[in-house]
Structures are given as structure tokens and as C-alpha cells.
Amino acid sequence: MTQDITRFHPFFDPYRQGHSLTTRVRIVIALGIGGFFAALNFLALPDKSVFFEQETWILGAIISTAILALFIATEVHRGNFRLIDRLLGNNRLSDELVQGWLSDRAYLRAGLIFAVMSVTVAHLLGVPKAFHVGLWPLISIYLTYFVSGFTAGMGLWSIFGVVVLYLKFAPLLPHTLDPQDPDGVGGIKLLGNSLWFFATLVAAVGLLIAVYLFSVDWVFMEQEAIRLLFSVWLALPFVLAISIVLLPGLAVRRQVSRFKHYKAEQLREEKAQLFASYKQFQAAGDDEIIASKKELNERLNQVQQQMQQLRRMRNSHLDRSDKA
Helix, strand or coil: CCCCHHCCCCCCCCEEEEEECCHHHHHHHHHHHHHHHHHHHHHHHCCCCCEEEEEEEHHHHHHHHHHHCCCCCHHHHHHHHHHHHHCCCCCCCHHHHHHHCCCCHHHHHHHHHHHHHHHHHHHHHHHHHHHHHHHHHHHHHHHHHHHHHHHHHHHHHHHHHHHHHHHHHHHHHHCCCCCCCCCCCCCCCHHHHHHHHHHHHHHHHHHHHHHHHCCCCCCCCCCCHHHHHHHHHHHHHHHHHHHHHHHHHHHHHHHHHHHHHHHHHHHHHHHHHHHHHHEEEEEEECHHHHHHHHHHHHHHHHHHHHHHHHHHCCCCCCCCCCCC
């Protein structure tokens, strides 16, 4: 099945009657959902000061940030898919990602898994006693944990989709790279930039989670196992942020390095052949030979320029440009 990949629209970013959600609508949705759950907790608490003492408002910020990240990730996916389609000359890889890894079912499954994890971790850490004053405060805080985990899980899954795209595309790189592309990475700079961008999004959500974790009076923190769980949950977003950049980078680096080695050998052989042909005419002087020498000299210069461009080309988004 082939589809217009520029119209990749999961259930949370629908495409109806020739129109998709505008940026303003997406921002309103993100802030509205986050604000709703912040207000829900505020209204459910008999003692409103608890809302600020336990930094409960941060949960609303986490939800809004995760939803915005999800919308942004979807837009970045579309740009990546267009680039991949252009480089490969078909949209088979993009279709595979959209219909499999980035299907609505996959998003919902990832959201539910992280939602359950979020509620479980909060329960094990021990919801603050200030929320045990009644049924509604407990329901509201647990529901907020669930929704924050659900939105963060979907956002993380979307970002994971770009990692999968990169890993699946890596073996095809030798057939698509262009050392003369001005981006300095053979034409795939956009993909590398998206990984850095996604890692930043994950780290931003992780920072909000870290602030919240340290602000709450968890009931069971005196237990050693719970402190270990706290540390793991705290570190998880930042480990993921590093992995998002590192794992695809290493896979691409290996393929690009092989491509550069193979291409450099080809250019060296061509240069040697051209130089040998050039030397044959070195002592000659008639017009035809002079024209041949000029043509060979121009080709030698072109090969030398290609070798310099190949040396300057980065192996991945992890590398700096090499010196010529």
C-alpha cells in the first residue's frame, strides 16, 4: 500500500476535509489538557496550599509539554519522511514506519504502558499524606499520574520512531549519500538535527519530572529499594535522551565510514590513472595533445576536489567536520 506520506496524521493530529490542526489549536489543546488536570487537583484538595507545597502544578506542565512535544515530533517526522522518500526514490520505508511503528495502535499501546508505569512508580514511592484526606484528592492525583504517563509515553514512542527510521535507513546510506551536498553530512543533516532536537525534548520533560520528584514528600522514601527506584525513574529520561542521539549516530557512523573508505579508494585509483595518462603527454606539444592534457588536468582537479569534499564530510551528527 502506497500513501501520501506528507499526510501522516495520527489520531491526535487529524486531517479532515483538506485541513490539519493549526499551530494555535495544537497549543490550545496542550495547554488546555494540562491546565484541566492542574485545576482538577487544585479543586479536589480541601487544603489548597498543598497544591503549591507539593508542586502539583508541575504535573499539568508535564502533560502540556509532552503533548506539545508530540505535535512537534509529528511535524518533524513528516519532514524526515519527505527527505527519506527523495533519497530512496520511493516511500516504502516511510510507509513501513507509518503503518507499523507509528500506527495509532502503537501510540496507544505505548501510552498505556507508560501510564501504568507512572501510576505504579508513584504508588510505590508513596503518594504524599496530604492527598489521603479524602477520596477525590486521591482519585485526581492518580488520574493525573496516569495522564502524564500516557502523554509522555506517546511522545517518547514518536521519538523512538525516528530512531527506528534512522536504524533502518542506515544500511541504505551507501546508495544515497552525496559527498558534495553542502550540508556536510552527505545530504542527511536534517535527520541528525532531528535526533538532537528530540533528545532536547526528552531532556526538557525529564527536567520537569526531576523538579517534581524532588518537590514531593514521598511517603516511603526511607526504604532503600524505594530510593533506588526513585533514582532509576529520575535518570530514565536523561538516559533515553542520550540514547536517542548515540545509538543511531553509531549505526550511521559505521555505514558512512565504510562509504567514505570505498569512495576514497575509487577516487585514488582514478587519480592514479589520470596522472599516468597525463605523464604520457608531458613531453608532447601538438595541439591535439595539448587539448588532451588540458582535459586530463581539469579532471585531475575535479577528482582532487571530490577527495577534499569526502574528507570534510562528517561521518554522522556525532562528528565535527574533518580538515581538508
